[in-house]
Amino acid sequence: MSHVFHRHTHAALPVAARGEGVYIIDSNGRRYLDASGGAAVSCLGHSHAGVIAAIKKQLDSIAYAHTSFFTNQPLEELADALIESAPAGLQRVYFVSGGSEAVEAGLKLARQYAVERGESQRRHVIARRQSYHGNTLGALATGGNEWRREQFRPLLIDTHHIAPCYAYRDQRPDETAEAYGLRVADELADKIEELGADSVLAFVAEPVVGATAGAVPPVPGYFRRIREICDEHGVLLMLDEVMCGMGRTGSLYACEQDGIAPDLLTIAKGLGAGYQPIGALLVSEKIFATIRDGSGFFQHGHTYMGHPTACAAALAVQHAIRDEGLLNNVMAMGERLDAALRARIGDHPHVGDIRGRGLFRGVELVADRHTKAPFDPGRKVNAMIKKEAMARGLMCYPMGGTIDGRRGDHVLLAPPFIINAAQVDAVADLLGQTLEAVLL
Numbered sequence: 001m002s003h004v005f006h007r008h009t010h011a012a013l014p015v016a017a018r019g020e021g022v023y024i025i026d027s028n029g030r031r032y033l034d035a036s037g038g039a040a041v042s043c044l045g046h047s048h049a050g051v052i053a054a055i056k057k058q059l060d061s062i063a064y065a066h067t068s069f070f071t072n073q074p075l076e077e078l079a080d081a082l083i084e085s086a087p088a089g090l091q092r093v094y095f096v097s098g099g100s101e102a103v104e105a106g107l108k109l110a111r112q113y114a115v116e117r118g119e120s121q122r123r124h125v126i127a128r129r130q131s132y133h134g135n136t137l138g139a140l141a142t143g144g145n146e147w148r149r150e151q152f153r154p155l156l157i158d159t160h161h162i163a164p165c166y167a168y169r170d171q172r173p174d175e176t177a178e179a180y181g182l183r184v185a186d187e188l189a190d191k192i193e194e195l196g197a198d199s200v201l202a203f204v205a206e207p208v209v210g211a212t213a214g215a216v217p218p219v220p221g222y223f224r225r226i227r228e229i230c231d232e233h234g235v236l237l238m239l240d241e242v243m244c245g246m247g248r249t250g251s252l253y254a255c256e257q258d259g260i261a262p263d264l265l266t267i268a269k270g271l272g273a274g275y276q277p278i279g280a281l282l283v284s285e286k287i288f289a290t291i292r293d294g295s296g297f298f299q300h301g302h303t304y305m306g307h308p309t310a311c312a313a314a315l316a317v318q319h320a321i322r323d324e325g326l327l328n329n330v331m332a333m334g335e336r337l338d339a340a341l342r343a344r345i346g347d348h349p350h351v352g353d354i355r356g357r358g359l360f361r362g363v364e365l366v367a368d369r370h371t372k373a374p375f376d377p378g379r380k381v382n383a384m385i386k387k388e389a390m391a392r393g394l395m396c397y398p399m400g401g402t403i404d405g406r407r408g409d410h411v412l413l414a415p416p417f418i419i420n421a422a423q424v425d426a427v428a429d430l431l432g433q434t435l436e437a438v439l440l
């Protein structure tokens with residue numbers, strides 16, 4: 001009997017024994033093609049020699065040193081590397097151990113920044129329905145997925161949610177993509193005015209929505225309008241790139257493709273590529289300077305922040321992305337994956353939408369592709385797909401509640417950046433076989 005409290009208490013899980021490129025191999029020797037990077041984590045696959053060597057080398061010098069006593073070399077170098085290509089204005093990096101911690105740090109820093117500027121009346125956080133920002137209480141309160149929030153609602157801080165930018169469902173037939181984007185972005189202005197502009201701290205959004213909606217990119221112009229609205233009202237813009245950042249969409253930072261820069265930006269997942277747990281909050285010079293010239297102390301912190309071994313791993317990941325030209329491969333293989341999916345499952349009667357950017361792709365499943373009616377949630381289509389795909393040796397990331405936290409199903413694909421053309425084609429084919437087995 002296992003003494004582990006697994007997340008699903010009845011699941012009989014295979015034992016991951018080895019990693020080999022884009023494959024995970026279980027203790028029975030079965031190979032699984034990792035088309036989701038776990039949950040968009042393993043961007044370098046499972047056996048990257050450079051990252052493994054960097055971790056071993058770091059362990060031979062210093063494994064851990066608490067950041068209230070010391071800084072360390074990989075921490076400093078990683079911050080330099082991240083800032084070198086960061087969106088304009090982001091100048092400082094606050095390291096943590098994962099995505100939820102990065103979001104929590106961002107929320108608290110937004111609040112402390114307001115307090116130190118003499119704006120202690122600012123307290124409201126606005127985010128979007130159908131977003132996911134993590135599972136700790138502040139991050140969960142910020143996220144807009146009703147199913148994830150529901151039973152914990154009495155413990156959650158008050159937050160406010162506006163519409164997502166979800167063209168497949170919400171763009172009107174008589175509306176251009178740009179007009180749709182402006183319409184939904186303007187919901188932020190309305191919400192800020194409703195709450196009182198000087199009481200709002202921050203707006204939080206994923207540039208490309210991941211876990212809860214299935215790789216939903218914004219329409220052109222949406223985030224430029226969001227940036228304008230935040231600036232007009234003195235509201236901080238925090239972009240959550242925990243899933244879509246660090247090269248996943250083809251640029252190191254996802255928001256580059258939308259032509260904007262936030263005040264706060266969270267990353268994790270691909271930052272450590274699964275070789276070490278690490279996350280980070282990137283902060284504008286304006287915010288950093290306010291704290292530096294004010295209290296001089298951000299009233300936050302965790303035991304493992306700036307962990308030397310985690311930073312050494314993440315630094316090696318950055319070097320691999322640069323030295324192996326992986327962002328080019330993300331773009332090329334991303335296009336190929338999109339084309340392969342369209343060719344293999346584009347005409348499937350239950351495929352409603354294929355979308356995404358780079359190696360971050362989503363397939364939305366529907367009961368009827370003409371009316372876009374979703375499957376009955378009771379059928380648990382997404383769970384069946386996950387099980388069937390695993391039986392065929394394919395790891396993908398299906399999820400339900402795509403539309404409103406309850407209805408809708410999608411499959412998220414986020415394979416390693418090292419994937420090749422034959423493996424991309426195999427992903428599309430195995431997913432096609434899976435959909436045929438479950439849905440036809």
Ligand SMILES: Cc1ncc(COP(=O)(O)O)c(C=O)c1O
Binds near residue numbers: 039210242243269
């Ligand atoms: C956009 C986003 N933010 C935050 C998180 C939380 O990250 P973690 O699971 O590392 O706490 C996730 C995880 O899926 C995420 O996708």
